[in-house]
Amino acid sequence: MSNIGSYEKRRENFSWDIAKEVLGWKEGEILNIGAMCSDRICAQGKGDKKALIWQGFGGRQKTYTFNDLRVLSNGYAGFLQNLGVDPGDKVCLFMDKIPELYISFLGVLKMGAVAQPLFSAFGDESLEVRLFSADTRVIFTTRKHVKKVRKIQDRLPALEKIVVVEGNPDKLKEGEIFFRVEEFPVEDFNVYESGPETPSVLHYTSGTTGQPKGAQHAHASVWGQALTSSWVLDLKDDDVYWCTADPGWVTGTSYGIIGPWSLGVTQCVLDSGFTSAAWYRFIQDNKVTVWYSAPTAIRSLMRDGEELVKQYDLSSLRHLASVGEPLNAEAVIWSEKVYGLPFLDTFWQTETGSMMITNFPGMKIKPGSMGKPFPGIVAGILDLKTHEPVTEPGTVGLIAFRPGWPSMFREYVKKPEIYRSKFVGAADDAQPAELRVDESLWYVSGDRASFDKDGYYWFVGRDDDVINTGGHLVGPFEIESALVEHEAIAEAAAIGKPDEVNMEVVKVFITLNPGYEPSDDLELNIMNFIRKRLSPLAMPQEIEYSKKLPKTRSGKILRRYLKALEWGEEVGDLSTLEDD
Numbered sequence: 001m002s003n004i005g006s007y008e009k010r011r012e013n014f015s016w017d018i019a020k021e022v023l024g025w026k027e028g029e030i031l032n033i034g035a036m037c038s039d040r041i042c043a044q045g046k047g048d049k050k051a052l053i054w055q056g057f058g059g060r061q062k063t064y065t066f067n068d069l070r071v072l073s074n075g076y077a078g079f080l081q082n083l084g085v086d087p088g089d090k091v092c093l094f095m096d097k098i099p100e101l102y103i104s105f106l107g108v109l110k111m112g113a114v115a116q117p118l119f120s121a122f123g124d125e126s127l128e129v130r131l132f133s134a135d136t137r138v139i140f141t142t143r144k145h146v147k148k149v150r151k152i153q154d155r156l157p158a159l160e161k162i163v164v165v166e167g168n169p170d171k172l173k174e175g176e177i178f179f180r181v182e183e184f185p186v187e188d189f190n191v192y193e194s195g196p197e198t199p200s201v202l203h204y205t206s207g208t209t210g211q212p213k214g215a216q217h218a219h220a221s222v223w224g225q226a227l228t229s230s231w232v233l234d235l236k237d238d239d240v241y242w243c244t245a246d247p248g249w250v251t252g253t254s255y256g257i258i259g260p261w262s263l264g265v266t267q268c269v270l271d272s273g274f275t276s277a278a279w280y281r282f283i284q285d286n287k288v289t290v291w292y293s294a295p296t297a298i299r300s301l302m303r304d305g306e307e308l309v310k311q312y313d314l315s316s317l318r319h320l321a322s323v324g325e326p327l328n329a330e331a332v333i334w335s336e337k338v339y340g341l342p343f344l345d346t347f348w349q350t351e352t353g354s355m356m357i358t359n360f361p362g363m364k365i366k367p368g369s370m371g372k373p374f375p376g377i378v379a380g381i382l383d384l385k386t387h388e389p390v391t392e393p394g395t396v397g398l399i400a401f402r403p404g405w406p407s408m409f410r411e412y413v414k415k416p417e418i419y420r421s422k423f424v425g426a427a428d429d430a431q432p433a434e435l436r437v438d439e440s441l442w443y444v445s446g447d448r449a450s451f452d453k454d455g456y457y458w459f460v461g462r463d464d465d466v467i468n469t470g471g472h473l474v475g476p477f478e479i480e481s482a483l484v485e486h487e488a489i490a491e492a493a494a495i496g497k498p499d500e501v502n503m504e505v506v507k508v509f510i511t512l513n514p515g516y517e518p519s520d521d522l523e524l525n526i527m528n529f530i531r532k533r534l535s536p537l538a539m540p541q542e543i544e545y546s547k548k549l550p551k552t553r554s555g556k557i558l559r560r561y562l563k564a565l566e567w568g569e570e571v572g573d574l575s576t577l578e579d580d
């Protein structure tokens with residue numbers, strides 16, 4: 001029997017109070033994600049239960065119980081307090097998927113600070129932009145990654161402490177602190193008296209223009225994350241759960257830390273490079289039962305074929321789900337054939353904090369559809385021009401949600417106008433706190449879709465120029481900015497081009513300054529130049545030289561024109577195209 005039971009009944013009788021009941025939380029109590037995921041589970045008598053089974057390169061394994069999570073996260077929390085960190089301060093977590101990342105995340109929250117996890121493959125510039133924007137006060141990193149922090153620390157006035165939490169303490173620079181939490185477990189820690197609206201996790205996400213935006217979440221998010229983990233991922237007490245995402249991205253925190261641990265579920269983490277064989281072996285060895293992954297990974301597994309699957313015992317698997325990009329019908333059908341289970345698609349965003357439109361266990365799946373809105377979520381499709389909700393099935397419009405769900409982002413750090421612009425009908429002087437509870441508004445996701453006569457949603461594409469490569473959003477502006485810093489480049493436009501595995505990869509069009517000619521040497525030089533500025537995901541796979549880039553009359557580069565040509569699609573309305 002699935003946790004959700006009947007989707008229709010849950011929708012009819014829905015209240016977020018159900019989530020509070022599931023978590024045993026009562027009005028007026030402290031609500032703290034760090035404590036909820038460790039102290040509370042121990043208080044339920046599950047202190048000795050495995051919380052984390054971690055495997056690194058070369059098969060190295062470590063296991064932590066919920067009691068380990070409790071005392072070690074207390075250790076980080078106490079350490080931060082002694083350091084003088086105040087509630088509300090941002091603490092960045094910049095490391096690989098090592099146990100220290102997962103446990104310090106809880107510790108940061110326990111003492112009331114904001115956890116800002118960043119992807120360890122970020123180069124120093126990607127890191128700098130995000131630390132600068134957030135006024136981050138402390139960074140937790142490792143011996144392996146500290147070099148990148150050193151390079152930028154002089155340009156980060158708010159950054160007071162660099163703490164190395166793993167690796168060899170030798171050769172640290174003056175002022176850098178080494179802290180190995182195992183040496184300082186703390187039995188009792190007074191958890192910060194956070195409430196539902198206390199800021200918790202900060203994730204950066206890319207848009208079409210400008211620098212990445214910091215989407216700030218609050219502790220109430222755990223209600224959404226726990227209930228979706230229960231009803232969509234169907235997590236039960238005896239499950240062994242594997243979320244393949246990195247906590248540098250929202251999936252890796254909402255469903256790779258908070259959701260499962262708030263329910264006291266054992267989860268495993270594999271911190272080594274991807275190969276299909278390694279993944280299957282990991283599932284087999286750990287007897288993974290519930291697996292949450294992404295279409296790019298699924299397509300890679302498909303490419304490696306069915307024969308490989310047969311070499312492993314994957315019979316422990318009972319439930320699979322996917323997020324991040326459109327999950328094509330072929331992938332759903334293939335997984336049903338080779339694993340005996342379909343991947344269930346789930347749609348959500350950094351900003352939504354938890355799943356919004358999903359397929360549920362027990363519900364009829366229409367392969368290729370994202371499913372239906374989670375109970376308690378009011379979804380709609382808005383007309384592209386009028387922004388009125390459409391009523392006719394099959395009409396393509398903007399995916400939108402009525403504000404007020406618990407895990408919704410509370411602001412974009414220091415960008416109130418951009419936050420406001422995400423809500424249809426918002427007054428110019430409306431404050432973020434009003435916007436996110438005003439049920440007469442729509443939060444507009446930036447994606448296009450339609451629903452069918454049975455209420456299933458079908459993804460169409462993004463409504464902006466953001467590139468989705470392997471489930472990771474990349475803003476064209478970031479790439480273009482890095483390119484035009486190169487002395488040879490006059491102008492640049494970045495678009496997504498079709499790719500079999502990653503759905504899209506980055507392609508750039510550039511015009512050269514006088515005196516420069518296209519050549520292999522120049523291309524290599526440009527690539528080396530931008531590699532230092534961009535994360536590996538944002539690196540272009542192709543450079544095309546142009547004499548001129550298509551622009552609107554007001555001078556904005558028309559990326560959608562370039563994209564339509566690349567994808568062989570209708571070019572659409574070009575009335576704003578600049579004259580030749």
Ligand code: PRX
Nearest residue numbers: 323324325326346347348349350447459473
């Ligand atoms: O364009 C949609 C796509 O990923 C975007 C959100 O990306 P991000 O904020 O990085 O969060 C990713 C993980 C939650 C969306 O606006 N996207 C996400 N899930 C799906 C999807 N596109 C199609 N189908 C999905 N299931």
